[in-house]
Amino acid sequence: MLDAAKNHFELFGLPTSFAVDTNRLAERYRALSAQARADTALAIPSPPQLDEAYRTLLDPLTRARYLLRLYGRELGRGRGNAALLVEQIELREQLKQVSNPTRTALAVSSVLTELAEQSAVLAKELRTLFEDPSADNLELAHDLVHQLEFIALCRRDAEQHRSLRQGWD
Template identity: 45%
Template structure:
């Protein structure tokens, strides 16, 4: 795999020669990422002189951004939404979308209250651990559902996937808060 000045018409999946899918082979992605970076090093140190220095820097920057995007499930989902924009994942009943956002906000507020109460329980370490376990289980279930929806990216599945991504984003914020609370309480793994 040789690094060349990247064509802006290539999407991140094409860059790594992967199928455009939510489900990706993480080891293959990492392997191709390393190959592209090795190629960049060869150019940087004058072993290959096919690409100018500025083009090499732009290409490496794009490769790194693409890799970060594809390795993070939420970023990968958002990127897929941008690629499927012509199918309008955001289209749909506005009241339904607004209602779902409100429900997610309420769930997030409830989780935050539960987290705040955990500090006051007799065994806050166990309470926070239970919350983290619950969040991890819910995220895993939603991640599986997201894989299924992206397997058939029709407009209705994309709308449903968008709602799941919003919920995962909310759960991710709650997980960060729970991790911070765990650290504040001095709880070790």
């Protein structure tokens, strides 16, 4: 089911898993980059391809998307989680209602902390699901990736909100 010709995990000598040893990934990336720059005749990807593979495996959301593709699951529409959606909308509303710069900083920090906690819970669930990539687990992983995407969007909004408010100070 896995396509070895396009498998970033194999390129870096890592197990195909959601759990990645980022220190080992960075170490292998540096070694392969040095080899690729020293000898372009080597049968390893070019530096830009290595960079893309490295960035894919380094970021948990991008890694999860990549794993789904490796297992033949294209990321379409997810079933979503209504409770999570409501919670995210409430967090966004929290940010919109704050006008005092000091309170804004506290509200953004609170929202970012909440989003980080939610991301950590989802990442732990993804790790478990990808350990046994059955059809049911991949379907659940697909839905969790959509939830992580939404959290990432909320995080960007919160950080942008903080940047805009800091510009007014």
